[in-house]
Amino acid sequence: MRSFLLLIGFIFVAQSLSAQNTPRFNQVNFAQGVNNPAALAIDGEIMVDMIFRNQWYGFEGAPTTGALNAQYELYHDMAVGLTASYDLIGVHHATQVSGQYAYRLYVNETNALIFGVSAGIDQRVHDLSSAQLTQSNDPAFSERYSKTHFNAGFGIFYNSPTFYAGVSIPQFFQNYQRASGSNFIPKSWHYYASTGFYARLGENYTLNPHIQVKAALNTPIQGDLILRNTIMNLFSLNVGYRTENAIIAGFDIRFGGMVRLGYSFNHNVAKLAKVTGSSNELYLGIGIPYHNSREHFSKRKYINKKGRYKRDYHKGFKQRRWYH
Numbered sequence: 001m002r003s004f005l006l007l008i009g010f011i012f013v014a015q016s017l018s019a020q021n022t023p024r025f026n027q028v029n030f031a032q033g034v035n036n037p038a039a040l041a042i043d044g045e046i047m048v049d050m051i052f053r054n055q056w057y058g059f060e061g062a063p064t065t066g067a068l069n070a071q072y073e074l075y076h077d078m079a080v081g082l083t084a085s086y087d088l089i090g091v092h093h094a095t096q097v098s099g100q101y102a103y104r105l106y107v108n109e110t111n112a113l114i115f116g117v118s119a120g121i122d123q124r125v126h127d128l129s130s131a132q133l134t135q136s137n138d139p140a141f142s143e144r145y146s147k148t149h150f151n152a153g154f155g156i157f158y159n160s161p162t163f164y165a166g167v168s169i170p171q172f173f174q175n176y177q178r179a180s181g182s183n184f185i186p187k188s189w190h191y192y193a194s195t196g197f198y199a200r201l202g203e204n205y206t207l208n209p210h211i212q213v214k215a216a217l218n219t220p221i222q223g224d225l226i227l228r229n230t231i232m233n234l235f236s237l238n239v240g241y242r243t244e245n246a247i248i249a250g251f252d253i254r255f256g257g258m259v260r261l262g263y264s265f266n267h268n269v270a271k272l273a274k275v276t277g278s279s280n281e282l283y284l285g286i287g288i289p290y291h292n293s294r295e296h297f298s299k300r301k302y303i304n305k306k307g308r309y310k311r312d313y314h315k316g317f318k319q320r321r322w323y324h
Contacts, residue, residue: 015232022083022170022190022214023067024231025051026224026240026248026264027283029210033069033081035192036168037100038116038157040081041073042297044287055279063089083118093125096171098151110297111160118153122171149173149183155192163293193217206230224248233292239320242266252283257292260285 098120
């Protein structure tokens, strides 16, 4: 009972201290565009990533989070995306929808430094009146707060066939229930960073270590280390560690060159493990098609007479998939 009360207290304190809770997933190395608008259409010309996460399995009112990120490579040096996410924890609901744009500055044919921006709307709802109470007509639980506001984000992503790294601020504006004035509060920003590399250790085996970090002012840094072991470029086993004292394990498999399905869970091994249990995460990705290798990244380029890259929209439209 004591652990239960501590957990409930933690939920409400966290909600009161932070006006935003940007999504954090185990399998975000597949869907980095969710939190970084620069990381669009890296593994295919047209991509859709969907992630659903259920935390503290078996605990009523536990957090559930979902995200969808659709991406389209307009041309070799630019891509656009649409992302939507929701976060539910008890009587607190957060929904975000935004459009994304990424511009790629090529270092050479396969390496690019990418800059991305996003703009959209956020909605925050705190519906205390929907809470199930042991004592009815409690005035402290009679309020319902709802607010929709503009938001924007920025990100940088470096991509190469063997290495990638990115940093981003997904949300520039915060939604405080009792705040007055502007919602542009830099001290409340959430910062994301991720990096990883691909090491081909055999003809049919690739190791992909991936690190992701989330940080905010006056809060503990949160991080994940995930080791993805890929066999024959089709099936992967994943193991890792989360700084909240949790172990991570899962798998992903690719079908027909166009569909990727993944599952991951993390199990808390700290004192509250008996209360929180495990968190489960499902991933579904669609690439039309997925690149067979990372060297395929944006091969759709054309060279002018001076030996520089140029855009040829008419030729690109008629031959946009000639390199597959």
